[in-house]
Amino acid sequence: MRTRIVAGNWKMNTTPEEGKKLVSEMIPMIDDEIRGAVHAILIPPILHLSGLMSLFSNRKQSLSWGAQDCSAHSKGAYTGEISAEMLLSVGVSYILVGHSERRAYHNETNTLCRDKILRIIEAGGCPIYCVGETLQEREEDRVTPVIEQQLNEGLPELLWEKSLPLIIAYEPVWAIGTGKTASPHQASEVHGLIRHWLKTHASDQIADSTSILYGGSVKAENAAELFNMPDVDGGLIGGASLQSRSFVEIVKACVR
Numbered sequence: 023m024r025t026r027i028v029a030g031n032w033k034m035n036t037t038p039e040e041g042k043k044l045v046s047e048m049i050p051m052i053d054d055e056i057r058g059a060v061h062a063i064l065i066p067p068i069l070h071l072s073g074l075m076s077l078f079s080n081r082k083q084s085l086s087w088g089a090q091d092c093s094a095h096s097k098g099a100y101t102g103e104i105s106a107e108m109l110l111s112v113g114v115s116y117i118l119v120g121h122s123e124r125r126a127y128h129n130e131t132n133t134l135c136r137d138k139i140l141r142i143i144e145a146g147g148c149p150i151y152c153v154g155e156t157l158q159e160r161e162e163d164r165v166t167p168v169i170e171q172q173l174n175e176g177l178p179e180l181l182w183e184k185s186l187p188l189i190i191a192y193e194p195v196w197a198i199g200t201g202k203t204a205s206p207h208q209a210s211e212v213h214g215l216i217r218h219w220l221k222t223h224a225s226d227q228i229a230d231s232t233s234i235l236y237g238g239s240v241k242a243e244n245a246a247e248l249f250n251m252p253d254v255d256g257g258l259i260g261g262a263s264l265q266s267r268s269f270v271e272i273v274k275a276c277v278r
């Protein structure tokens with residue numbers, strides 16, 4: 023069975039103090055509710071990571087930690103960048119790659135995403151690779167080629183050659199932070215397409231074991247119907263991960 027996963031991407035929100043408060047509220051609720059059925063990943067701003075991990079590490083069995091981005095380079099003269107190796111060395115296990123906000127505001131291409139994924143796997147981490155179409159691409163009936171291109175160009179074959187861990191997140195750009203959610207059917211259709219791509223490019227076994235998350239305006243109220251669809255193994259949550267109660271409700275909705 024695939025791991026059920028709910029990841030909370032805080033984006034550029036919260037001070038370190040607010041972050042501590044949020045995690046301290048969530049942890050007791052998550053411990054009680056999920057009992058190992060769902061893997062919860064918190065992805066705060068990089069600045070908060072070390073502090074949060076050292077404060078909450080004794081209870082981290084119900085939580086893992088992720089970073090929102092990393093450099094495409096391993097080390098050197100890249101002012102402002104943080105390497106995958108640095109993130110892994112402080113206890114981060116997961117790193118987002120190709121979030122649509124990075125693609126849109128920082129001109130990140132599929133090829134750059136591929137380089138970042140290579141750095142993450144070299145460092146021993148698990149990439150969470152985000153794909154998704156814009157509204158225009160959906161209206162022009164180009165969802166399949168756009169997603170396939172993101173997968174073809176972004177995912178290095180080394181992943182399959184060495185059976186390395188990978189999570190894929192389908193996040194339709196038009197649904198992120200807009201309050202518009204893909205219908206369960208729309209989400210399931212694209213998740214099925216991604217699963218099929220994995221079968222043909224990797225293997226049946228990798229396709230069956232790779233968790234594919236849905237992201238885009240997931241809330242406590244709509245999480246269960248999305249998470250119950252075939253091929254939807256959990257969610258990548260933005261806005262609703264900034265409130266402890268709503269995030270925990272979403273985590274609960276993912277329990278099968």
Ligand code: PGA
Nearest residue numbers: 198199238239259260261
């Ligand atoms: P949202 O963001 O839940 O606020 O729509 C999702 C994401 O960007 O990962």
